[in-house]
Amino acid sequence: MxxxxxxxxxxxxxxxxxxxxxxxxxxxxxxxxxxxxxxxxxxxxxxxxxxxxxxxxxxxxxxxxxxxxxxxxxxxxxxxxxxxxxxxxxxxxxxxxxxxxxxxxxxxxxxxxxxRRAGFNGEDAFYGRGVSTCATCDGFFYKDKPVTILGGGDTALEEAFFLSNICSDVYVVHRRDEFRAAPPTLDRAMRKENIHFITDSLIDEAYGDAMGLQGVKIKNLKTDEITDMSNTGLFVFVGxxxxxxxxxxxxxxxxxxxxxxxxxxxxxxxxxxxxxxxxxxxxxxxxxxxxxxxxxxxxxxxxxxxxxxxxxx
Ligand SMILES: Cc1cc2nc3c(=O)[nH]c(=O)nc-3n(C[C@H](O)[C@H](O)[C@H](O)COP(=O)(O)OP(=O)(O)OC[C@H]3O[C@@H](n4cnc5c(N)ncnc54)[C@H](O)[C@@H]3O)c2cc1C
Incomplete structure (x- = not known):
């Protein structure tokens, strides 16, 4: 006992x-x-x-x-x-x-x-095969390559910063134009040259093949315009x-x-x-x-x- x-x-x-x-x-x-x-x-x-x-x-x-x-x-x-x-x-x-x-x-x-999962098309299909929730675990797979992050909170921006030291570019997709992250965290991410913010947008689809994720489609919620981001890893930080x-x-x-x-x-x-x-x-x-x-x-x-x-x- x-x-x-x-x-x-x-x-x-x-x-x-x-x-x-x-x-x-x-x-x-x-x-x-x-x-x-x-x-x-x-x-x-x-x-x-x-x-x-x-x-x-x-x-x-x-x-x-x-x-x-x-x-x-x-x-x-x-x-x-x-x-x-x-x-x-x-x-x-x-x-x-x-x-x-x-x-x-x-x-x-x-x-x-x-x-938490975000719920976009392809998230489950490519989870662990290009869609990740752990930058520490998977960031190195994208050394010197671009990655996309979904989310606007502390975790998303902290992970964006972490990935920016490994990856060539980090694209942060957030559904609003304001961030929930603490001001110092946001400020640090904004000062990093290879972190780019894509606001008022969400991930419409993650796509790929048997080998894994090949890219993501990003939808602008104001214009409905779709941007195709190919050859990217996707990190999801939505709670x-x-x-x-x-x-x-x-x-x-x-x-x-x-x-x-x-x-x-x-x-x-x-x-x-x-x-x-x-x-x-x-x-x-x-x-x-x-x-x-x-x-x-x-x-x-x-x-x-x-x-x-x-x-x-
Ligand atoms: C990327 C990131 C950055 C962060 N940065 C900071 C920071 O700068 N400062 C700060 O103060 N906090 C930070 N946090 C938050 C902080 O890590 C958490 O608040 C803290 O770890 C919570 O501790 P916990 O012990 O409650 O739970 P957790 O750390 O979540 O630990 C729970 C453990 O329980 C285990 N477990 C779960 N279910 C079972 C089960 N059924 N059987 C056996 N084991 C189980 C899990 O494997 C896990 O190891 C950060 C979190 C993340 C994800």
Whole structure:
């Protein structure tokens, strides 16, 4: 029986692991289906985490030291996907990929969010074959070639900047003529000579053949004019979906209270509506979607887990 099962190994989950183990819990396992680190590992740099001020370091470099520190104090790690969690009596039953079951006294869910699809023709057909949502993963495939980005938020412009250092030209397609991105992010992208903005427009179609994506058609929403952009990779950054599937029971109902966006309702101590179940990071309501706040949530949830277990004894 685990003292605590932590599901998801981004900033929230890793921090929860650090605080639970340093707080004296002996038997804590972090279930992470990939390499721990979370979304920030896709970032080309991070400059808003207090105490970390090195623009030469990527998000991957940044999270590398987190892993070393968090696992140093006894946190165990299983590189497995969690399918579901349910509370039976006092304890939680966690079902892992492949059907293995694990029992835990408490759980902290930190599964974060995933990139949303935009829904244009050809997006699914060429996803992973020229249509990407990860510049860090796929940018190098387009070294010295032009790429197109869809989106106008922080992620889109940060990724545009990242790609501009690898690719010959970056065309940012955005449906409005104003950007949601923070002013410094927008300013930095606008100052980069090889980033070009195509506003009031959307991706009409991604096309190609068995070899993969060959180009995209961009539609101007004001004039209906179609521009054919051939020989380009396409990166889609149009928002995120919270990863809340683990919280669904066999009937597909959520086991705890959620809001209309599928985010978990928590209080300031990261308690959910289920005793012993905590949620931290981008999965919760009103998450600022920042590393520093996800880490803060993780520490709060961990301290609550320690108190909860002490109260149960
Ligand atoms: C490109 C980019 C740039 C960013 N830049 C910044 C920045 O400069 N500053 C900043 O503060 N924030 C930035 N962010 C946001 C920041 O990365 C997130 O807010 C933060 O990572 C959220 O942490 P989290 O732990 O809640 O979730 P995540 O980081 O999303 O981690 C969730 C983890 O859970 C795992 N997981 C999901 N489901 C399961 C399952 N069923 N079983 C097992 N594991 C599972 C996932 O694999 C993932 O590793 C950026 C994000 C992106 C994408």
């Amino acid at each position: 685990l003292d605590c099962a932590i599901i998801g190994g981004g900033p929230a989950g890793l921090t929860a692991g650090l605080y639970t183990t340093r707080g004296g819990l002996q038997n804590v396992t972090l279930f992470e289906m990939g390499v721990p680190g979370g979304q920030i590992t896709k970032s080309s740099e991070i400059e808003n985490y207090p105490g970390f001020f090195d623009s030469s370091k990527t998000g991957l470099d940044f999270m590398d030291t987190w892993q070393k520190q968090c696992f140093h104090f006894g946190l165990k790690h299983e590189m497995k996907k969690v399918e579901s969690i349910e509370k039976t009596g006092e304890y939680f039953n966690i079902t892992l990929e492949g059907g293995e079951m694990v029992e835990a006294k408490t759980a902290i869910i930190c599964t974060g969010a995933v990139p 995120q979906d919270v990863k809340n599937d683990v919280l669904k029971d066999k009937q597909g109902e959520f086991i705890c209270k959620m809001n209309e966006l599928g985010q978990v309702v928590v209080d300031l101590k990261m308690h959910t509506s289920v005793e012993g179940l905590f949620v931290a990071g981008d999965l919760r309501i009103d998450a600022p979607k920042q590393v520093v706040s996800a880490a803060g949530d993780g520490s709060i949830a961990a301290l609550q887990v320690i108190s909860y277990i002490q109260e149960q004894q």
